[in-house]
Amino acid sequence: MKRDAFHTARAFIDLYFPACQIAVLSGSVVRGEETHSSDLDIVIIDQEPFRKSYYYCEWPIEAFVHNENSLEDAFFIETQHGVPLMTRMCAEGTVLKGGKEAEKIIEEAQGSLLEGPSALSPSKLDELRYAISDKLDDLEGSTMPEEDIYSVSALIESLHQFILRINQKWVGEGKWMYRSLKNYDEALAGQLTKCLQSFYTRQEKGELIKFVDEILAPHGGRLFHDYYARF
Structure with missing residues (x-):
């Protein structure tokens, strides 16, 4: 013992x-x-x-x-x-x-x-927006359910950072991704979890795509045209 x-x-x-x-x-x-x-x-x-x-x-x-x-x-x-x-x-x-x-x-x-953490810079905001948009496009156009599993995993990591950092809240890793979202907005965390459960149990990705687009909308929506980043 x-x-x-x-x-x-x-x-x-x-x-x-x-x-x-x-x-x-x-x-x-x-x-x-x-x-x-x-x-x-x-x-x-x-x-x-x-x-x-x-x-x-x-x-x-x-x-x-x-x-x-x-x-x-x-x-x-x-x-x-x-x-x-x-x-x-x-x-x-x-x-x-x-x-x-x-x-x-x-x-x-x-x-x-x-x-809380430092405010997210405009360039970092655009970087996350672009990454989320790219993964959304992949998910929408995909006909390979096996690939969708990995696309969604990457999408959620970027999305949870976006949601929390634009509101100057701490982000998490692993189980702390959910905990951090719940600490910020329990209803929002519940919505996202419901969308993920629909995807992982029924391979329904429409709800998740709609949810992510609604998160991006107040910040200019998906970003591709004129995205610029210096190496």
């Missing part, structure tokens, strides 16, 4: 990173959403930045090791790209080691998470 997550994380830090300044436990175990396959995500402030995976006391553990400069850099880069991996881990974390200094990092991350 697995040991308690918090005490396991403390023991892990004592064994592998005894000299570290700060350690923060994060992830699903902190949110109360853990499953049998959950791991322990631990942000550690030490000397050299790296990421490493471990098994300890039957727990898979992901160690995200930073120094103070590299953590600040990570926070800044995430505001530019819109994916708050480290920001969210710190914001949702609970202190394992470091006291008030660890709390300061958590508070900074919480503030950044609330503020």
Whole structure:
């Protein structure tokens, strides 16, 4: 049987990173959403930045090791790209080691998470619009159901970025794509999920194409003619 997550994380830090300044436990175990396959995500402030995976006391553990400069850099880069991996881990974390200094990092991350990412530039908006339009055209013209599966997968990744970034909200990866959309607009996330279920269960792509076109419409619709990007 697995040991308690918090005490396991403390023991892990004592064994592998005894000299570290700060350690923060994060992830699903902190949110109360853990499953049998959950791991322990631990942000550690030490000397050299790296990421490493471990098994300890039957727990898979992901160690995200930073120094103070590299953590600040990570926070800044995430505001530019819109994916708050480290920001969210710190914001949702609970202190394992470091006291008030660890709390300061958590508070900074919480503030950044609330503020949201940097505004999307017009060129990036056009880039996403063009990518979505291209995938929509492929999907509309396709007669190969096997290819449609991959086209839809790529389309949704671009679409969820478009929806969230134009509204200056954080985007996600994997399961966080849905979670991020739901946090922004639960009804919208439900609509998109319904369209995807229609596609994946009945190969009905019309609903999805209509939904995406409605999302693009207030922003100029599909983009092809006169699209310009510098290499």
